[in-house]
Amino acid sequence: MADDVLRRVPFGGSDGPRTVVTGGAGFIGSWLCDALLEAGGEVICIDNLLTGSLENLRTALSSPNFRLLEQDVSDRVVVRGRVDCVFHLASPASPIHYQRHGIATLRAGSAGTINALELAQRNDARFVLASTSEIYGDPSQHPQTESYWGHVNPIGPRSVYDEAKRFAEAVTMAYRNAEGVDTGIARIFNTYGPRMSTDDGRVIPAFIGQCLSNQPLTVAGDGEQTRSLCYVSDTVRGLLALAASSEAGPFNLGNPDEVTMLELAWRIRALTGSESEIVHVPLPQDDPRRRCPDITLAGDRLRWAPTVSSEDGLGRTIDWFRRRDGRARRPLSALGAQGGHPNGRPRGRGATGSGDRVRARELALTGTTEAPASSMRIPDQAEDPR
Numbered sequence: 001m002a003d004d005v006l007r008r009v010p011f012g013g014s015d016g017p018r019t020v021v022t023g024g025a026g027f028i029g030s031w032l033c034d035a036l037l038e039a040g041g042e043v044i045c046i047d048n049l050l051t052g053s054l055e056n057l058r059t060a061l062s063s064p065n066f067r068l069l070e071q072d073v074s075d076r077v078v079v080r081g082r083v084d085c086v087f088h089l090a091s092p093a094s095p096i097h098y099q100r101h102g103i104a105t106l107r108a109g110s111a112g113t114i115n116a117l118e119l120a121q122r123n124d125a126r127f128v129l130a131s132t133s134e135i136y137g138d139p140s141q142h143p144q145t146e147s148y149w150g151h152v153n154p155i156g157p158r159s160v161y162d163e164a165k166r167f168a169e170a171v172t173m174a175y176r177n178a179e180g181v182d183t184g185i186a187r188i189f190n191t192y193g194p195r196m197s198t199d200d201g202r203v204i205p206a207f208i209g210q211c212l213s214n215q216p217l218t219v220a221g222d223g224e225q226t227r228s229l230c231y232v233s234d235t236v237r238g239l240l241a242l243a244a245s246s247e248a249g250p251f252n253l254g255n256p257d258e259v260t261m262l263e264l265a266w267r268i269r270a271l272t273g274s275e276s277e278i279v280h281v282p283l284p285q286d287d288p289r290r291r292c293p294d295i296t297l298a299g300d301r302l303r304w305a306p307t308v309s310s311e312d313g314l315g316r317t318i319d320w321f322r323r324r325d326g327r328a329r330r331p332l333s334a335l336g337a338q339g340g341h342p343n344g345r346p347r348g349r350g351a352t353g354s355g356d357r358v359r360a361r362e363l364a365l366t367g368t369t370e371a372p373a374s375s376m377r378i379p380d381q382a383e384d385p386r
């Protein structure tokens with residue numbers, strides 16, 4: 001991840017940027033936290049662990065410059081001290097998760113986005129919204145440019161997510177235009193890589209999990225629907241490039257390498273050496289038929305383009321799933337709860353007071369018992385998204 005984009009991160013003061021990442025315990029958010037810590041500066045992750053996990057934060061939690069605040073962004077966002085940049089990623093993201101948590105998804109996109117924007121406004125900070133290609137719905141324009149308004153079913157099963165993100169974009173632009181908040185919108189296309197959750201139903205972890213356990217590959221419909229898959233380090237570099245600019249966007253962030261789901265199934269089967277058979281299951285309602293980003297704008301204005309090929313990215317992701325399934329899980333050390341810090345390390349500037357009405361907990365590694373502190377850094381090459 002250490003490249004020119006990380007060197008362009010200094011959107012903070014002289015003592016390093018202080019960045020808030022909502023949804024930082026999730027798949028993309030945890031890699032973003034790691035990249036920001038690697039760049040120097042302090043990171044405050046706000047997450048209610050609805051779909052994220054502490055496991056994703058093993059590396060980050062071992063840094064003294066990292067704090068996790070367990071808060072629901074839809075209720076209130078409480079961060080003490082100065083903030084230089086707010087990345088708002090908190091939201092369920094997979095179809096299974098957002099359909100299971102429909103109201104929470106709508107609240108994260110609406111109230112949650114407003115709370116995150118107001119945090120940025122109070123601090124005169126840069127704000128970056130993680131929006132989505134779902135803004136385009138089942139698109140009738142290919143590839144999708146940012147000027148395309150989309151084709152969205154407002155009451156279908158995907159609407160809780162699509163409309164939440166459309167509202168999130170609208171309110172972000174309103175705070176920019178009416179309140180002068182320095183905002184940027186990223187429309188993220190399907191991103192994959194290590195730390196994806198196997199039970200969230202998304203296609204890459206589903207196919208890899210099925211191949212590694214020699215279960216049938218469940219291709220939805222005829223498998224001719226397409227997606228354009230972007231490796232997570234490329235997406236994170238795009239988010240950082242947007243944060244380091246003063247561009248409003250929206251910008252498509254994705255890899256234009258478009259593939260049908262049937263081709264993807266065969267590709268993952270070959271890369272894993274699996275003998276899984278391919279079976280066809282019903283296509284979910286409103287499943288977009290084609291999805292492919294036009295990334296000209298991000299190239300011109302952010303000097304960003306994806307660099308990881310699908311062969312390389314899929315290979316790294318498969319390696320990670322193999323190692324994760326194969327190794328006995330190293331337990332996380334006991335976690336300090338409300339208030340003080342059990343190992344005597346100073347509390348971060350972002351810690352919330354115990355009297356806060358919101359349920360806000362600062363969690364930090366104690367570094368005791370099961371594992372030595374040094375092993376909290378994941379030494380495992382397969383974990384590394386570079």
Ligand code: NAD
Pocket residue numbers: 022023024025026027028029046047048049050051052053071072073074088089090091092093094104108112130131132133187188189190191192
């Ligand atoms: P994820 O589910 O792994 O991460 C989301 C994180 O947000 C989780 O840690 C979850 O616990 C947290 N969260 C959810 N609701 C919250 C709330 N109310 N308060 C605090 N925390 C909350 O998903 P991801 O794939 O990492 O996606 C991250 C962001 O990127 C999401 O906003 C998603 O919409 C966007 N995005 C992702 C993709 C993708 O392909 N992964 C594509 C487009 C957009």
Ligand code: UDP
Pocket residue numbers: 094095190201202203204206207218219220221225227261283284287288
């Ligand atoms: N899909 C599939 N088999 C699965 C899981 C998903 O064929 O086991 C299909 C799904 O129907 C969709 C595509 O893969 O056409 C991408 O699905 P995912 O849930 O990963 O993302 P999204 O639909 O939100 O782009």
